[in-house]
Amino acid sequence: MPTPITIVAGVGPGTGASVARRFAKSYPVILLARNPENYESLAKEINSSGGKAVGISTDVSSEESLKNAFSQIEKEFPGAPAAAAVFNAGGKFVRKGILEQTVEEFTAGHEVAVKGAFIFSQKSLPLLLKHAEDKGAKYPPTLIFTGATASVKANALRAGFASAKFAMRALSTSIAKEFAPQGVHVAHAIIDGVIDIPRTKEWLKDQPPEAKIEADAIAEAYWNLHTQSKRCFTNEIDIRPMLEKW
Amino acid sequence: MPTPITIVAGVGPGTGASVARRFAKSYPVILLARNPENYESLAKEINSSGGKAVGISTDVSSEESLKNAFSQIEKEFPGAPAAAAVFNAGGKFVRKGILEQTVEEFTAGHEVAVKGAFIFSQKSLPLLLKHAEDKGAKYPPTLIFTGATASVKANALRAGFASAKFAMRALSTSIAKEFAPQGVHVAHAIIDGVIDIPRTKEWLKDQPPEAKIEADAIAEAYWNLHTQSKRCFTNEIDIRPMLEKW
Amino acid sequence: MPTPITIVAGVGPGTGASVARRFAKSYPVILLARNPENYESLAKEINSSGGKAVGISTDVSSEESLKNAFSQIEKEFPGAPAAAAVFNAGGKFVRKGILEQTVEEFTAGHEVAVKGAFIFSQKSLPLLLKHAEDKGAKYPPTLIFTGATASVKANALRAGFASAKFAMRALSTSIAKEFAPQGVHVAHAIIDGVIDIPRTKEWLKDQPPEAKIEADAIAEAYWNLHTQSKRCFTNEIDIRPMLEKW
Amino acid sequence: MPTPITIVAGVGPGTGASVARRFAKSYPVILLARNPENYESLAKEINSSGGKAVGISTDVSSEESLKNAFSQIEKEFPGAPAAAAVFNAGGKFVRKGILEQTVEEFTAGHEVAVKGAFIFSQKSLPLLLKHAEDKGAKYPPTLIFTGATASVKANALRAGFASAKFAMRALSTSIAKEFAPQGVHVAHAIIDGVIDIPRTKEWLKDQPPEAKIEADAIAEAYWNLHTQSKRCFTNEIDIRPMLEKW
Numbered sequence: 001m002p003t004p005i006t007i008v009a010g011v012g013p014g015t016g017a018s019v020a021r022r023f024a025k026s027y028p029v030i031l032l033a034r035n036p037e038n039y040e041s042l043a044k045e046i047n048s049s050g051g052k053a054v055g056i057s058t059d060v061s062s063e064e065s066l067k068n069a070f071s072q073i074e075k076e077f078p079g080a081p082a083a084a085a086v087f088n089a090g091g092k093f094v095r096k097g098i099l100e101q102t103v104e105e106f107t108a109g110h111e112v113a114v115k116g117a118f119i120f121s122q123k124s125l126p127l128l129l130k131h132a133e134d135k136g137a138k139y140p141p142t143l144i145f146t147g148a149t150a151s152v153k154a155n156a157l158r159a160g161f162a163s164a165k166f167a168m169r170a171l172s173t174s175i176a177k178e179f180a181p182q183g184v185h186v187a188h189a190i191i192d193g194v195i196d197i198p199r200t201k202e203w204l205k206d207q208p209p210e211a212k213i214e215a216d217a218i219a220e221a222y223w224n225l226h227t228q229s230k231r232c233f234t235n236e237i238d239i240r241p242m243l244e245k246w
Numbered sequence: 247m248p249t250p251i252t253i254v255a256g257v258g259p260g261t262g263a264s265v266a267r268r269f270a271k272s273y274p275v276i277l278l279a280r281n282p283e284n285y286e287s288l289a290k291e292i293n294s295s296g297g298k299a300v301g302i303s304t305d306v307s308s309e310e311s312l313k314n315a316f317s318q319i320e321k322e323f324p325g326a327p328a329a330a331a332v333f334n335a336g337g338k339f340v341r342k343g344i345l346e347q348t349v350e351e352f353t354a355g356h357e358v359a360v361k362g363a364f365i366f367s368q369k370s371l372p373l374l375l376k377h378a379e380d381k382g383a384k385y386p387p388t389l390i391f392t393g394a395t396a397s398v399k400a401n402a403l404r405a406g407f408a409s410a411k412f413a414m415r416a417l418s419t420s421i422a423k424e425f426a427p428q429g430v431h432v433a434h435a436i437i438d439g440v441i442d443i444p445r446t447k448e449w450l451k452d453q454p455p456e457a458k459i460e461a462d463a464i465a466e467a468y469w470n471l472h473t474q475s476k477r478c479f480t481n482e483i484d485i486r487p488m489l490e491k492w
Numbered sequence: 493m494p495t496p497i498t499i500v501a502g503v504g505p506g507t508g509a510s511v512a513r514r515f516a517k518s519y520p521v522i523l524l525a526r527n528p529e530n531y532e533s534l535a536k537e538i539n540s541s542g543g544k545a546v547g548i549s550t551d552v553s554s555e556e557s558l559k560n561a562f563s564q565i566e567k568e569f570p571g572a573p574a575a576a577a578v579f580n581a582g583g584k585f586v587r588k589g590i591l592e593q594t595v596e597e598f599t600a601g602h603e604v605a606v607k608g609a610f611i612f613s614q615k616s617l618p619l620l621l622k623h624a625e626d627k628g629a630k631y632p633p634t635l636i637f638t639g640a641t642a643s644v645k646a647n648a649l650r651a652g653f654a655s656a657k658f659a660m661r662a663l664s665t666s667i668a669k670e671f672a673p674q675g676v677h678v679a680h681a682i683i684d685g686v687i688d689i690p691r692t693k694e695w696l697k698d699q700p701p702e703a704k705i706e707a708d709a710i711a712e713a714y715w716n717l718h719t720q721s722k723r724c725f726t727n728e729i730d731i732r733p734m735l736e737k738w
Numbered sequence: 739m740p741t742p743i744t745i746v747a748g749v750g751p752g753t754g755a756s757v758a759r760r761f762a763k764s765y766p767v768i769l770l771a772r773n774p775e776n777y778e779s780l781a782k783e784i785n786s787s788g789g790k791a792v793g794i795s796t797d798v799s800s801e802e803s804l805k806n807a808f809s810q811i812e813k814e815f816p817g818a819p820a821a822a823a824v825f826n827a828g829g830k831f832v833r834k835g836i837l838e839q840t841v842e843e844f845t846a847g848h849e850v851a852v853k854g855a856f857i858f859s860q861k862s863l864p865l866l867l868k869h870a871e872d873k874g875a876k877y878p879p880t881l882i883f884t885g886a887t888a889s890v891k892a893n894a895l896r897a898g899f900a901s902a903k904f905a906m907r908a909l910s911t912s913i914a915k916e917f918a919p920q921g922v923h924v925a926h927a928i929i930d931g932v933i934d935i936p937r938t939k940e941w942l943k944d945q946p947p948e949a950k951i952e953a954d955a956i957a958e959a960y961w962n963l964h965t966q967s968k969r970c971f972t973n974e975i976d977i978r979p980m981l982e983k984w
Contacts, residue, residue, distance in 0.1 A: 063349050098368055098421055103309050106364050110356065114409060118352050122344055140980075154419035162420050163360060163413035170400035170412035175344055178402035180980050183948075196969070210968045217970030224962040230948045230980040231934070232955030237975050242878075242918050242968040386734075426734050442723070456675075456722045463724030470716040476702045476734040477688070478709030483729050488632075488672050488722040555841050590860055590913055595801050598856050602848070606901060610844050614836055646908035648916035655852060655905035655912070662892035662904035667836055670894035 001134045002080040004141075005030060007073065007127075009060050009120050010089030011039045014197035015146060018219035019086050023226075024051035027083050030073055031055040060089045060116035070123045081134055081141070082127035084226050087117050087168075088146040093161040106160045113164035114171065117145060121175055125184065132183035140233075142185045142226040145172045146218075149192045176235045185233045187225045191218065192240040210242040247380045248326040250387075251276060253319065253373075255306050255366050256335030257285045260443035261392060264465035265332050269472075270297035273329050276319055277301040306335045306362035316369045327380055327387070328373035330472050333366050334392040335359070339407040352406045359410040363391060363417055371425065378429035386479075388431045388472040391418045392464075395438045422481045431479045433471045437464065438486040456488040493626045494572040496633075497522060499565070499619075501552050501612050502581030503531045506689035507638060510711035511578050515718075516543035519575050522565055523547040552581045552608035562615045573626055573633070574619035576718050579612050580638040581605070585653040598652045605656035609637060609663055617671065624675035632725075634677045634718040637664045641684045668727045677725045679717045683710065684732040703735040739872045740818040742879075743768060745811065745865075747798050747858050748827030749777045752935035753884060756957035757824050761964075762789035765821050768811055769793040798827045798854035808861045819872055819879070820865035822964050825858050825906075826884040827851070831899040844898045851902035855883060855909055863917065870921035878971075880923045880964040883910045884956075887930045914973050923971045925963045929956065930978040948980040 006023040010016045011031040016038075020029045024046045031039035031053055039055030046053035056072050059065040073080075091112030094105045121143065128141035151169045154162035169188055176186035194200050196212035204211045218239060225234055240246060252269040256262045257277040262284075266275045270292045277285035277299055285301030292299035302318050305311040319326075337358030340351045367389065374387035397415045400408035415434050422432035440446050442458035450457045464485060471480055486492060498515040502508045503523040508530075512521045516538045523531035523545055531547030538545035548564050551557040565572075583604030586597045613635065620633035643661045646654035661680055668678035686692050688704035696703045710731060717726055732738060744761040748754045749769040754776075758767045762784045769777035769791055777793030784791035794810050797803040811818075829850030832843045859881065866879035889907045892900035907926055914924035932938050934950035942949045956977060963972055978984060 097424055098364075099371060103361065103365055103368075107361055110360065110413075114356065114413070115349065115353055118344075118405070118409075119349055122349070125345060150416075154416035154423075156420055156424035159364070159417050159420035159424075162416040163364075166416035167356075167360070167409035167413035170396075170408040171405050173400035174402055174405035174408050177400075177984065178343055178405075180982070183980060185980075212969065214967060214969035217967045221962075221966065221970060221972060224959075228959065229952060229955045231950065231952035232959060232977055233980055234959060234975045234977055237972045239970050239972055242921060242923075242971055244918070246915065423738065426736070429734060431734075458723065460721060460723035463721045467716075467720065467724060467726060470713075474713065475706060475709045477704065477706035478713060478731050479734055480713060480729045480731055483726045485724050485726055488675060488677075488725055490672070492669065589916055590856075591863060595853065595857055595860075599853055602852065602905075606848065606905070607841065607845055610836075610897070610901075611841055614841070617837060642908075646911035646915075648912055651856070651909050651912035651916075654908040655856075658908035659848075659852070659901035659905035662888075662900040663897050665892035666894055666897035666900050669892075670835055670897075 001136065002077060003028060004081045004083035004131050004134070004137065005073070005077050006084040006086070007082055007124060008032065008086045008088060009058070010087065011042060013038070014195050014199070015215045015218050016088045017042050018215035019088065019222055020053065021046065022216070022219035022223050023084055024053060028052035028054070028077065032058040032060065032069055034059050060120055061111035063119050066119050066123050080127070081131035082124055083131050083137070083139065084142045084144070085120070085124035085128060086144045086146070086222060087120050089113070089116055091116070091164065093158070093164070095157050097157055098159060101160070109160050109164045110167070114167045117168050117171055121171070125179065128184045129182060139227050140183055140185045140230050142187065143175065144222050144225060145188045147188050147190045149190065151188070151190050173235065180233060183230060185225070185228060187234060188236045189218070189221070190236065190238040192238055192246060193244040207243060211244070213239060213241045247382065248323060249274060250327045250329035250377050250380070250383065251319070251323050252330040252332070253328055253370060254278065254332045254334060255304070256333065257288060259284070260441055260445070261437070261461045261464050262334040263288050264461040265334065265468055266299065267292065268462070268465035268469050269330055270299060274298035274300070274323065278304040278306065278315055280305050306366055307357040309365050312365050312369050326373070327377035328370055329377050329383070329385065330388045330390070331366070331370035331374060332390045332392070332468065333363050335362055337362070337410065339404070339410070341403050343403055344405060347406070355406050356410045356413070360413045360417065363414050367417070367421055371430065374430045375428060385473050386429055386431045386476050388433065389421065390468050390471060391434045393434050393436045395436065397434070397436050419481065426479060429476060431471070431474060433480060434482045435464070435467070436482065436484040438484055438492060439490040453489065457490070459485060459487045493628065494569060495520060496573045496575035496623050496626070496629065497565070497569050498576040498578070499574055499616060500524065500578045500580060501550070502579065502638070503534060506687050506691070507683070507707045507710050508580045509534050510707040511580065511714055512545065513538065514708070514711035514715050515576055516545060520544035520546070520569065524550040524552065524561055526551050552612055553603035555611050558611045558615050572619070573623035574616055575623050575629070575631065576634045576636070577612070577616035577620060578636045578638070578714065579609050581608055583608070583656065585650070585656070587649050589649055590651060593652070601652050601656045602659070606659045606663065609660050613663070613667055617676065620676050621674060631719050632675055632677045632722050634679065635667065636714050636717060637680045639680050639682045641682065643680070643682050665727065672725060675722060677717070677720060679726060680728045681710070681713070682728065682730040684730055684738060685736040699735060702733055705731060705733045739874065740815060741766060742819045742821035742869050742872070742875065743811070743815050744822040744824070745820055745862060746770065746824045746826060747796070748825065749780060752933050752937070753953045753956050754826045755780050756953035757826065757960055758791065759784065760954070760957035760961050761822055762791060766790035766792070766815065770796040770798065770807055772797050798858055799849040801857050804857050804861050818865070819869035820862055821869050821875070821877065822880045822882070823858070823862035823866060824882045824884070824960060825855050827854055829854070829902065831896070831902070833895050835895055836897060839898070847898050847902045848905070852905045852909065855906050859909070859913055863922065866922045867920060877965050878921055878923045878968050880925065881913065882960050882963060883926045885926050885928045887928065889926070889928050911973065918971065921968060923963070923966060925972060926974045927956070927959070928974065928976040930976055930984060931982040945981060949982070951977060951979045
């Protein structure tokens with residue numbers, strides 16, 4: 001059986017990059033992002049430090065685009081099973097009242113977070129199943145979805161975000177139940193707090209570091225999910241920084 | 247202020263018809279359904295028994311179609327506020343594994359249950375707000391969404407259905423929080439069981455009637471939600487028949 | 493079959509009294525409260541306005557005391573079935589940190605809200621089952637538990653309150669599932685907000701009346717639960733005032 | 739600062755023993771069990787394989803007994819902070835209908851699972867806080883509660899079990915929120931499935947090993963919770979075997 005790979009959808013300068021770095025310690029990683037600048041330096045970094053990374057420009061909301069991405073994966077790693085697939089793509093969401101937003105603004109995020117999550121699952125699962133059948137596999141194949149506070153709490157002015165995240169959570173559970181008997185471990189992470197990334201640098205500035213989540217720590221939690229045995233699958237975790245109010 | 251109306255989206259020979267009949271005792275009702283045969287006899291029945299009903303052929307997943315429907319409503323009932331709006335449209339869902347369905351099959355139901363629910367809300371809310379401002383209004387305006395077991399439980403082979411219903415539930419909560427301060431009462435009903443309608447006639451045949459939900463009883467529950475005071479809003483109820491396992 | 497009665501545990505100048513008044517329009521009501529001054533004027537009021545009410549001094553956390561109360565009920569209304577039983581008793585809870593409270597302070601509330609709810613259910617269910625068997629019964633017998641925000645949300649400094657309320661909610665669901673097949677309707681109400689009663693007069697004073705829940709409206713919601721048919725049981729509702737943040 | 743310890747309440751031939759073994763790789767472990775035979779051979783095993791374990795006969799439902807246990811801990815490890823405290827005690831629960839059980843049968847489990855969990859927390863938290871203040875501490879102090887399917891799902895005939903487990907979950911969350919700002923990590927684990935221990939040997943016998951949860955894997959998951967950084971606390975995980983239906 002060829003070396004198993006890890007596929008990360010939604011690589012940017014935050015959780016996605018940290019997850020890619022963490023899994024790259026054990027597997028070649030595929031970095032999917034719409035914009036090449038989101039994966040180029042990361043791929044270079046991983047490749048130059050002993051790992052193996054391949055970036056592919058992909059629009060996860062497009063079946064055609066994901067199909068192409070997976071063809072490229074097959075070309076780069078012929079017959080490779082996937083040890084892990086992480087769906088970390090965000091999507092554009094507005095913070096607006098129901099009457100202040102267009103239908104397109106409402107549905108835009110769903111294209112990525114729901115439809116994209118579905119297509120990504122559909123393309124990844126055959127590779128994950130291949131890993132499940134590999135007697136020599138070290139850990140069960142793992143499909144992880146990155147959720148948010150809004151996955152379980154729908155606030156005013158966040159109808160699009162919350163509905164998309166609720167939907168993705170349901171998708172995760174449905175897939176978990178369908179594929180667990182075949183040995184695929186599916187998990188959903190409720191990231192409840194601000195992640196400490198360049199984009200959020202100015203947020204919570206007056207607070208200590210423990211007010212924000214460390215992206216590397218999320219990656220470590222995902223890795224720990226991945227290493228769980230078939231006799232101990234965790235299908236959902238929440239994650240928040242020490243100083244989060246909830 | 248003109249007489250307030252009630253708008254029911256998704257009128258068929260089940261919950262929608264029962265809800266329309268129930269609210270027609272107090273308000274003129276607008277019956278929205280894609281197919282005229284779903285509302286024609288019902289409109290006739292209501293109109294001939296002392297009520298007032300207007301059917302409009304509408305595709306709730308289309309902004310254009312809903313825009314036309316609401317223009318027609320405005321023509322029929324100029325300036326009328328809405329005392330209630332009920333989103334009861336279903337959508338097409340498959341019972342298939344992730345790898346057995348097309349992307350279109352997965353998203354089809356979302357078009358109605360999520361996007362449709364959003365557009366319907368967007369069009370109804372101005373009329374509901376008008377009712378909220380009416381000092382003479384008997385009950386606060388009410389926007390009700392019909393959910394299902396899948397709104398809170400995502401099963402295998404039901405990824406599309408569950409994700410759409412989870413999303414609709416989040417939408418309902420987000421709207422509830424945004425518009426409650428303006429006096430609009432938004433509620434979500436988790437219909438947990440088989441509704442006794444012509445289409446389900448053959449289901450649970452060997453069981454007593456208490457194994458299925460009576461559509462008229464759902465309508466009564468919706469009416470009771472509508473009559474709640476501003477000092478006592480119920481935002482979610484579950485409904486199941488006496489013999490349901492849960 | 494003798495006239496069915498309603499039993500309300502936890503009658504005080506708030507929800508309990510409103511519930512008693514509402515159900516007294518249709519049934520003789522039994523008023524249970526530890527302190528006679530909590531039911532005396534209410535009983536007088538109901539009895540003098542055409543209803544029938546009997547107050548019994550009871551400590552719901554004591555099996556002996558509830559046994560005596562139900563013996564007295566049997567004496568007053570021999571063989572009477574119960575159309576409804578409402579558990580509205582509170583219990584003493586502290587707002588203290590884990591390290592600032594005694595074990596007794598932590599468990600005190602559980603005595604009423606959990607153990608009391610259990611004993612009350614145990615004593616009421618035979619009377620409710622009798623009503624379920626009565627072919628002439630107008631509505632299915634109903635057992636209702638009054639919960640709180642803390643039934644679904646456990647906050648800091650409220651460990652005792654939240655754990656007791658979570659426990660009562662689980663008790664309610666377990667009883668609902670056990671007795672529904674026999675026709676008993678069990679419901680749990682999450683009262684999410686401040687109820688407008690004499691004790692809370694000073695709370696939210698700067699806000700409009702819609703910031704507090706009206707006790708009579710809760711009673712109406714309970715009555716609506718009671719009148720649901722066997723083919724449409726609601727097992728949980730939430731209730732909040734229009735201006736509640738949630 | 740003296741060497742930090744780990745305290746495990748509810749050590750038996752299952753999860754408790756596995757947790758003790760896992761944490762003993764890094765810390766001296768205190769084994770609390772009502773019955774010395776539940777910890778004697780385990781303590782011997784750990785002590786003879788390079789670890790350090792001390793068993794103390796304790797009834798966690800008794801404040802006096804836990805007070806004595808913690809005095810003994812203080813004597814054995816003077817001034818030692820606690821790196822972890824795991825509440826894994828069960829309690830006696832009946833599988834009976836509401837009308838078939840005594841009040842004592844209903845409350846017996848609460849004594850351990852709720853009151854015991856509270857007292858154990860009260861006694862452990864000062865030692866956990868001491869660890870939180872230790873600048874040299876490797877991982878944040880962790881308090882873990884072992885829950886069950888019944889922590890989130892209340893079934894018929896399981897009123898006592900479910901209400902106690904719901905209550906313990908609320909207790910866990912309340913403590914988590916209170917002590918997180920001081921650096922204590924509190925987590926609740928929903929163990930959703932049959933754990934493979936001697937007592938369950940005959941259960942699910944016709945099924946493959948993946949139908950049961952491995953106790954050592956639970957211990958590993960707890961260890962992974964313990965090693966989370968202050969910027970990434972998971973407060974709840976679920977755990978189930980690959981073949982579990984849920």
